[in-house]
Amino acid sequence: MAPPLLQLKDIALTFGGTPLLTGAELSVSPGERVSLIGRNGSGKSTLLRIAAGLSEPDRGTVFVQPGALVRYLPQEPDFSGFATTRAYVEAGMKPTDDPYTARYLLEQLGFTGDEDPAHLSGGEARRASLARVLAPSPDILLLDEPTNHLDLPTIEWLEAELEGRRGALVIISHDRRFLSNLTRATVWLDRGVTRRIERGFAHFEEWRDQLLAEEEREQHKLSRKIAAEEDWMRYGVTARRKRNMRRVGELQALRERRRTHRGVAGQANLTAASAAPSGVLVIEAETIAKAYGERPIVVDFSIRIQRGDRIGIVGPNGSGKTTLVGLLTGALAPDAGSVRLGANLEVATLTQHRDSLDPNTTVADALTGGAGDTVMVNGAPKHVVGYMRDFLFAPEQARTPLAKLSGGERGRLMLAQVLAKPSNLLVLDEPTNDLDMETLDVLEDMLADYPGTVLLISHDRDFLDRLVGGVVAPEGNGRWLEYAGGYSDMLAQRGADLARAPRKTEPPKTDRPDAPASEPAARRRMTFKDKHALETLPATIAQMQQEAALLQARLNDPDFYVRDRAGFEKATSALADLQRRIAAAEEQWLALEIMREEMETSPAR
Numbered sequence: 001m002a003p004p005l006l007q008l009k010d011i012a013l014t015f016g017g018t019p020l021l022t023g024a025e026l027s028v029s030p031g032e033r034v035s036l037i038g039r040n041g042s043g044k045s046t047l048l049r050i051a052a053g054l055s056e057p058d059r060g061t062v063f064v065q066p067g068a069l070v071r072y073l074p075q076e077p078d079f080s081g082f083a084t085t086r087a088y089v090e091a092g093m094k095p096t097d098d099p100y101t102a103r104y105l106l107e108q109l110g111f112t113g114d115e116d117p118a119h120l121s122g123g124e125a126r127r128a129s130l131a132r133v134l135a136p137s138p139d140i141l142l143l144d145e146p147t148n149h150l151d152l153p154t155i156e157w158l159e160a161e162l163e164g165r166r167g168a169l170v171i172i173s174h175d176r177r178f179l180s181n182l183t184r185a186t187v188w189l190d191r192g193v194t195r196r197i198e199r200g201f202a203h204f205e206e207w208r209d210q211l212l213a214e215e216e217r218e219q220h221k222l223s224r225k226i227a228a229e230e231d232w233m234r235y236g237v238t239a240r241r242k243r244n245m246r247r248v249g250e251l252q253a254l255r256e257r258r259r260t261h262r263g264v265a266g267q268a269n270l271t272a273a274s275a276a277p278s279g280v281l282v283i284e285a286e287t288i289a290k291a292y293g294e295r296p297i298v299v300d301f302s303i304r305i306q307r308g309d310r311i312g313i314v315g316p317n318g319s320g321k322t323t324l325v326g327l328l329t330g331a332l333a334p335d336a337g338s339v340r341l342g343a344n345l346e347v348a349t350l351t352q353h354r355d356s357l358d359p360n361t362t363v364a365d366a367l368t369g370g371a372g373d374t375v376m377v378n379g380a381p382k383h384v385v386g387y388m389r390d391f392l393f394a395p396e397q398a399r400t401p402l403a404k405l406s407g408g409e410r411g412r413l414m415l416a417q418v419l420a421k422p423s424n425l426l427v428l429d430e431p432t433n434d435l436d437m438e439t440l441d442v443l444e445d446m447l448a449d450y451p452g453t454v455l456l457i458s459h460d461r462d463f464l465d466r467l468v469g470g471v472v473a474p475e476g477n478g479r480w481l482e483y484a485g486g487y488s489d490m491l492a493q494r495g496a497d498l499a500r501a502p503r504k505t506e507p508p509k510t511d512r513p514d515a516p517a518s519e520p521a522a523r524r525r526m527t528f529k530d531k532h533a534l535e536t537l538p539a540t541i542a543q544m545q546q547e548a549a550l551l552q553a554r555l556n557d558p559d560f561y562v563r564d565r566a567g568f569e570k571a572t573s574a575l576a577d578l579q580r581r582i583a584a585a586e587e588q589w590l591a592l593e594i595m596r597e598e599m600e601t602s603p604a605r
Contacts, residue, residue, distance in 0.1 A: 021043050024043070044144075069138040153497065282307055348419070
């Protein structure tokens with residue numbers, strides 16, 4: 001085997017008195033494909049930052065082969081100092097690199113290169129960061145959650161792009177399909193130390209379970225040996241003082257070994273509060289349609305969803321997945337057709353907009369609505385600290401402001417809020433973002449056992465394959481089709497991957513200067529009022545979402561109705577009105593954004 005390009009040995013790091021890394025190692029040779037696996041908070045991102053030279057360990061050595069080019073994709077990129085996405089990408093290239101590479105990657109990822117990085121969304125920021133680290137064709141790519149906020153077509157493009165490259169890869173990701181397709185070795189970071197298997201991620205879970213089972217057997221043997229020695233201490237100490245003192249010392253060493261053993265972190269205990277069963281028919285849509293301006297989002301779509309169905313909804317960003325769900329659940333009115341909702345329907349919705357959480361609210365208050373210290377789960381009160389433990393929060397985090405939580409912790413908190421609400425229809429928009437694989441496994445098991453119906457928007461192919469029995473996918477021009485089975489079954493039936501969004505390209509040029517340019521279709525021009533609304537609506541929507549969250553927190557108080565029935569009804573009415581205004585504002589913003597994009601990509605008159 002070739003000598004390593006990158007090698008980390010005996011890495012140790014302590015944060016606030018708590019050891020995070022105690023003996024971590026990482027070795028990467030030319031062309032290797034390594035997955036770095038571990039629980040949320042285990043130190044994976046920290047280890048990758050140490051490998052990239054951005055953090056210093058307390059102990060250990062970091063070696064990078066002289067001349068080897070390393071590029072690191074962070075979860076939160078820094079765009080400060082860059083006026084355009086092109087400048088940001090080109091700043092990461094070598095002087096000898098071809099500038100066309102930056103332009104090509106930006107176009108492939110949906111950019112013109114002139115975008116202001118300060119105004120990019122989460123998904124756009126991730127795509128721009130990918131272009132920057134891919135452009136110089138580094139010898140080693142260190143990728144921290146590269147698929148976060150990407151849609152399925154972009155994930156599949158990235159997968160093909162990385163597969164065709166010769167450089168080495170180290171990937172942190174919760175996307176099991178992505179890791180299985182790309183990696184050939186696996187490093188497991190667990191309780192501060194690393195273990196490695198020279199096989200890809202597809203073999204990781206079986207290997208991990210074997211190691212944990214062996215560890216449990218060793219701990220059981222240790223406990224039995226300590227019990228035997230303690231029995232000897234009570235009844236067998238007689239003569240031969242020197243030998244006896246040696247055994248007493250060995251017993252103390254065994255006790256210390258058991259005391260310092262770091263057990264495996266517990267699993268989340270996810271339980272969805274169940275409402276009374278809905279009717280057999282949950283949703284029936286007949287030839288529904290929805291358009292924004294001249295752009296059709298849903299055209300002539302029909303579906304019948306029955307109790308217990310698990311339906312996945314997939315498609316590129318901007319294809320209308322959230323709009324389709326809004327139509328099916330009655331949150332949006334169709335332009336044509338009809339939607340009939342079943343009897344006794346109780347809906348709980350998880351959105352992907354985690355920034356709607358009030359950053360100054362504490363974890364406990366977010367779960368209790370600021371009223372008392374209990375959460376109602378399945379009609380019974382449960383102490384908030386116990387409920388927090390179910391979602392892997394430590395008791396001392398009860399008073400932690402939400403602004404201090406990691407992405408995975410915010411994801412678990414929103415799940416905790418949604419699952420406490422009694423429901424028989426769960427609507428989940430990207431529930432897997434930032435969750436570690438152990439929590440994903442528990443979420444899958446919970447959803448599989450959930451007695452109600454599930455509508456799921458997700459870019460996680462493996463999650464969809466394991467869970468859903470039907471997939472709804474866009475076919476273009478507002479047409480949606482339902483396919484039986486999971487995501488892989490949908491691809492097999494379609495015979496093709498999901499279409500990616502069309503690239504922004506320059507209009508073709510003619511060799512004849514007097515040749516008339518083809519006239520574009522008539523289009524409405526953006527007025528000053530339209531431009532102002534496009535700029536201000538996101539902040540307005542965020543403000544309304546915060547108000548809605550506060551109202552929802554009040555309504556979650558189980559004593560509110562008994563204490564103040566008129567106030568409860570007033571708050572319920574205000575929340576419904578606010579939700580309608582939010583939906584209308586989101587529709588308006590999407591219509592204006594589509595208009596802006598069409599004006600940018602259409603040739604001028």
